[in-house]
Amino acid sequence: xxxxxxxxxxxxxxxxxxxxxxxxRMWLSGTLQLSGEDTGRGRESSVTLLPEFGYYLNGxxxxxxxxxxxxxxxxxANDTRRETQTSIVPFAxxxxxxxxxFRLFAQGELPVNxxxxxxxxxxxxxxxxxxxxxxxxxxxxxxxxxxxxxxxMPSVFTYLNDTDGDSFFEFGINDGYTVQQYLLSTNIxxxxxxx
Numbered sequence: 001x002x003x004x005x006x007x008x009x010x011x012x013x014x015x016x017x018x019x020x021x022x023x024x025r026m027w028l029s030g031t032l033q034l035s036g037e038d039t040g041r042g043r044e045s046s047v048t049l050l051p052e053f054g055y056y057l058n059g060x061x062x063x064x065x066x067x068x069x070x071x072x073x074x075x076x077a078n079d080t081r082r083e084t085q086t087s088i089v090p091f092a093x094x095x096x097x098x099x100x101x102f103r104l105f106a107q108g109e110l111p112v113n114x115x116x117x118x119x120x121x122x123x124x125x126x127x128x129x130x131x132x133x134x135x136x137x138x139x140x141x142x143x144x145x146x147x148x149x150x151x152x153m154p155s156v157f158t159y160l161n162d163t164d165g166d167s168f169f170e171f172g173i174n175d176g177y178t179v180q181q182y183l184l185s186t187n188i189x190x191x192x193x194x195x
Contacts (some may be wrong), residue, residue: 027054029191031068042076049085052189072117079120086114093138101142107152108170109134111160132160132168139149144195152187 028053037044047070054064066089074081089111097104111134116127135157142148160168 025056026194027056027191028052029054029189030066031187031189033187042176044072044074044076046070046072050089054093059096061094062095063091064093068175073127076120081118081120083115083117083125088112103140103142105138105140107134107136107138126128128163130160130162132158134158146195148191148193150189150191151188152189154185 028051028120029049031044032050033048035046050066050068052064052066054062056062066087068087068088070083072083074083089109091107091109093105093107095103095105110131112129112131114127114129115125117125119125134155136153136155138152139148139152140148146165156171158168158170162168
């Protein structure tokens with residue numbers, strides 16, 4: 001039974017990649033983010049790994065997704081809290097301008113995040129989840145036919161709903177950010193295009 005599933009999966013993947021290489025292209029990218037901060041009462045560190053894949057439907061439209069995790073560790077005195085977040089983020093991207101090697105795009109995302117971890121006392125935290133909608137501007141620069149990099153700005157529109165039924169809504173390019181913070185919160189990643 002497992003062999004049949006593996007063969008069917010391999011066949012579907014071969015067909016999908018073959019179709020992609022004929023007319024349209026796929027890309028692989030991702031984000032690795034490491035951060036640390038002394039809070040005065042302790043230290044907080046975070047690691048995020050978010051691989052990305054995408055498929056060009058035509059010259060303007062593409063679809064894709066990011067799947068990954070974030071692990072945050074907060075240390076205070078002799079206690080440590082560990083929080084985890086698993087993210088599944090399907091998206092659609094529309095390119096609205098192509099000056100030279102640059103592509104300016106808008107990206108709509110439907111993020112689903114699952115949160116958990118261990119609290120300071122060692123007890124398991126309640127598992128919770130959020131789902132929502134993000135709209136983000138970005139740009140892609142093509143170094144050559146295969147390699148490039150993306151800059152994905154923070155969301156200009158966010159709607160989130162959690163497992164308790166609470167909703168969060170934010171609109172505005174500079175809502176709560178200075179221009180410098182907004183630019184420093186940009187996700188930058190290299191992309192590799194498959195042919």
